[in-house]
Amino acid sequence: MRYDGPIYRPPSEADSLLVQATVGCPHNLCTFCMVYKDGVKFKVRPVAEIKADLDEAAATYGSRVRTLFFPAGNTIAMPVAALAAICRYSYTLFPLLARITVYGSSQYIHRKGPDQLQTLAQAGLGRIHVGVESGDDVILTRIKKGATARDHIRAGQMARAAGLDINAYVIVGIGGQDRSETHARETARVISDMQPAVVRLRTFVPKVNTPLLADVQAGRFQMLSPLQALTETMTLLSHITTPTQVTSDHYTNYLDIAGRLPEDRDAMLEALRRALGRDESTFRPFFIGTQ
Numbered sequence: 001m002r003y004d005g006p007i008y009r010p011p012s013e014a015d016s017l018l019v020q021a022t023v024g025c026p027h028n029l030c031t032f033c034m035v036y037k038d039g040v041k042f043k044v045r046p047v048a049e050i051k052a053d054l055d056e057a058a059a060t061y062g063s064r065v066r067t068l069f070f071p072a073g074n075t076i077a078m079p080v081a082a083l084a085a086i087c088r089y090s091y092t093l094f095p096l097l098a099r100i101t102v103y104g105s106s107q108y109i110h111r112k113g114p115d116q117l118q119t120l121a122q123a124g125l126g127r128i129h130v131g132v133e134s135g136d137d138v139i140l141t142r143i144k145k146g147a148t149a150r151d152h153i154r155a156g157q158m159a160r161a162a163g164l165d166i167n168a169y170v171i172v173g174i175g176g177q178d179r180s181e182t183h184a185r186e187t188a189r190v191i192s193d194m195q196p197a198v199v200r201l202r203t204f205v206p207k208v209n210t211p212l213l214a215d216v217q218a219g220r221f222q223m224l225s226p227l228q229a230l231t232e233t234m235t236l237l238s239h240i241t242t243p244t245q246v247t248s249d250h251y252t253n254y255l256d257i258a259g260r261l262p263e264d265r266d267a268m269l270e271a272l273r274r275a276l277g278r279d280e281s282t283f284r285p286f287f288i289g290t291q
Contacts, residue, residue, distance in 0.1 A: 008073070028073075031212040032212045036072075068090055070083075070086070085123075134171065135190030176222050191242065199240070199244050199246050203229055208289065
């Protein structure tokens, strides 16, 4: 099978077959992201090439494939006919295939519209991992996300109506100290309106070769301390009103928090309160990310 450029997948797709459908990211402006800043240009791989890789994977792994992830950074931007074609083809090859997943940002989900999203769902696409990052429009503008809070909400609602499962990513601390409270509350509001199946928590870590790292080093961006990050997480979880699963399956986090809202809210908040009693030296140290 052929791969071009960096290949990233969510931790939850660790056991999935990875067959690359697109290269790079069509937005590639987010100030916190380093993945495609080395000049990798977005392109859609030819369907014939993707099918050839699927054929090779079927010959090698066949009946063992239960989940399939199509990288790279924003595969939902792929033309709907092409993405639907490789989804349908995948189900003809893998008899136990239960889920197909892609990354997709809100602006590109929104551009697809209800009819095209329904086409993708009918073709077998099941899940989209969406980087919400924040529900605060000030922060979204600062980090050049390319989407507003309203875009996030509308994209989530359209995808859900089409029958697609949304996993929403939130970056704790992405607003810095000056926007922490607003970030938590506005993100909770957006998540509540999107109604994703899963909320996946990440904690902001500045990455090499990114504008946001330069802001951190110059003192223009004040990062949260571990205890401030945990306090922000408490505010976020306290204000989400939709039923959803919360997970923090990532190395950036100071504390792994997982549970179902609203059922497990009290237990998660109590775990955070206990952690707030710890000395800050007991948490992971500051580091600059390289991946």
